[in-house]
Amino acid sequence: MAAAAAACALSRKRQLQPAGKAMRRGGRRSGPGGEAEEEEELEREHFRRIINAFRYYGINMHERVNRAERQFRSLPAIQQKLLPQFLPHLDKIRKCIDHNQGILQTVVNDCTHMFENKEYGDDENGKITPASTFDMDKLKSTLKQFVRDWSETGKPERDSCYQPIINEIVKNFPKDRWDLSKVNILVPGAGLGRLAWEIAMLGYTCQGNEWSLFMLFSSNFVLNRCSETNSYKLYPWIHQFSNNKRSADQIQPVYFPDVDPHSLPPDANFSMTAGDFQEIYSECNIWDCIATCFFIDTAHNVIDYIDTIWKILKPGGIWINLGPLLYHFENLANELSIELSYEDIKSVILQYGFHIEVENESVLTTYTVNELSMMKYYYECVMFVVRKPGSSV
Numbered sequence: 001m002a003a004a005a006a007a008c009a010l011s012r013k014r015q016l017q018p019a020g021k022a023m024r025r026g027g028r029r030s031g032p033g034g035e036a037e038e039e040e041e042l043e044r045e046h047f048r049r050i051i052n053a054f055r056y057y058g059i060n061m062h063e064r065v066n067r068a069e070r071q072f073r074s075l076p077a078i079q080q081k082l083l084p085q086f087l088p089h090l091d092k093i094r095k096c097i098d099h100n101q102g103i104l105q106t107v108v109n110d111c112t113h114m115f116e117n118k119e120y121g122d123d124e125n126g127k128i129t130p131a132s133t134f135d136m137d138k139l140k141s142t143l144k145q146f147v148r149d150w151s152e153t154g155k156p157e158r159d160s161c162y163q164p165i166i167n168e169i170v171k172n173f174p175k176d177r178w179d180l181s182k183v184n185i186l187v188p189g190a191g192l193g194r195l196a197w198e199i200a201m202l203g204y205t206c207q208g209n210e211w212s213l214f215m216l217f218s219s220n221f222v223l224n225r226c227s228e229t230n231s232y233k234l235y236p237w238i239h240q241f242s243n244n245k246r247s248a249d250q251i252q253p254v255y256f257p258d259v260d261p262h263s264l265p266p267d268a269n270f271s272m273t274a275g276d277f278q279e280i281y282s283e284c285n286i287w288d289c290i291a292t293c294f295f296i297d298t299a300h301n302v303i304d305y306i307d308t309i310w311k312i313l314k315p316g317g318i319w320i321n322l323g324p325l326l327y328h329f330e331n332l333a334n335e336l337s338i339e340l341s342y343e344d345i346k347s348v349i350l351q352y353g354f355h356i357e358v359e360n361e362s363v364l365t366t367y368t369v370n371e372l373s374m375m376k377y378y379y380e381c382v383m384f385v386v387r388k389p390g391s392s393v
């Protein structure tokens with residue numbers, strides 16, 4: 001297959017950074033002269049934009065609650081009297097917002113130094129400016145990602161999404177046949193890093209990679225700043241004003257982290273890298289295993305992801321995937337988005353030369369579900385394990 005035989009560009013060498021240290025920030029390969037500087041400035045601007053979004057959260061949410069109060073006060077007095085708990089409930093939400101804002105502030109406090117190879121300055125005089133609805137939505141999703149990855153509440157979800165992947169890793173790289181510390185596993189689109197962390201806990205060398213600064217700031221906080229279990233709390237559901245059975249459901253706290261992220265064995269080899277998976281990883285035949293969870297549908301063109309995975313896997317290495325196909329760019333104007341069915345993806349995978357070893361087209365899972373909500377989304381995910389032919393080392 002032509003694509004499979006295509007030459008690999010030699011990437012800058014990526015070094016594994018243990019958790020507890022700064023992570024490396026990748027970026028586009030530098031272009032000539034001014035192009036690289038322009039690129040740097042854009043990156044810096046993006047960095048400041050996301051920090052600003054973290055700081056703007058409270059303002060945005062207080063506006064939302066103030067709107068709810070105005071609407072309520074516009075009702076006839078006789079109707080307002082029927083609901084004596086309504087305004088006190090809004091006051092409780094306000095307290096939760098302030099609490100969440102405090103956590104978000106802590107999260108961004110040390111992120112200007114979080115990359116070992118880049119320093120970013122703070123924004124001008126710390127002035128907070130309105131963030132876009134898009135960024136606010138991303139931030140609210142990130143708060144829910146804390147539940148999925150680092151709370152007891154998220155355990156059923158992790159059991160349905162991460163455990164099948166972990167089972168396949170253990171099955172394919174058993175400790176009686178492999179020196180686990182020499183098995184290199186990559187988790188692209190690692191979110192807040194729990195799956196990658198769990199894999200490293202088992203003794204494998206594992207690297208998570210993540211592109212979003214919302215996720216990176218937050219995973220930096222959990223992995224490097226949290227140690228006492230359940231010492232922090234968040235109110236992840238206060239943004240949800242619909243589908244609450246009880247008012248109290250909206251202000252349910254969730255505690256994190258459910259485990260001490262520093263409890264990795266001293267010789268564990270765990271790291272996170274920052275940047276676009278396709279730009280960072282171009283060195284051929286490096287990984288024994290690539291584990292993608294709810295990731296492949298983040299591609300503009302999923303064939304590019306398959307191409308990268310094919311190249312960077314060692315011969316004999318495996319790709320484990322679990323997730324739906326909710327294409328992230330489908331509804332974004334001016335963005336390339338190739339929405340392939342699973343049938344088409346499978347056909348491409350086979351044409352590359354992968355051998356399918358496991359395939360399950362109906363793994364029932366949720367993604368950052370609010371168990372208390374009257375509305376829940378379920379995904380019937382596809383899970384597969386495919387092998388790049390060749391002998392494993």
Ligand SMILES: C[S@@+](CC[C@H](N)C(=O)[O-])C[C@H]1O[C@@H](n2cnc3c(N)ncnc32)[C@H](O)[C@@H]1O
Nearest residue numbers: 189190191210211212215275276277293294298
């Ligand atoms: C749907 S989330 C899944 C996160 C995690 N794997 C999980 O199962 O909870 C997809 C993640 O992939 C990240 N992502 C998207 N495109 C990426 C890229 N090109 N390189 C690295 N990460 C990317 C997103 O920022 C997001 O955190």
